[in-house]
Amino acid sequence: MACGPPVFYKFMLEKLVKAGFAKDRIFLSLERRMECGIGKCGHCAVGYPFTCLHGPVFSYWDAINLPELIYT
Ligand code: FES
DSSP, X not given: OEEXXXXXXXXXXXXXHHTTOOGGGOEEEOGGGOXXXXXXXXXXXXXXXXXXXXOSEEEHHHHHHSTHHHHO
């Protein structure tokens, strides 16, 4: 489980995968996108998911399929 800025995720994810952690067993907390926290403002929307409603914790596997979750 990790929480941090996007630049941290980039390097941390590479190291964890290289160390043998499965992508569905690595979890990222992405509440930095949130403002209202109740699905009203739309600020946290990434594609169809709303970070506040569908997260804020996502697996790395989720992030691979929605790269803008962590890299925007
Ligand atoms: S934080 Fe406002 S919709 Fe998610």
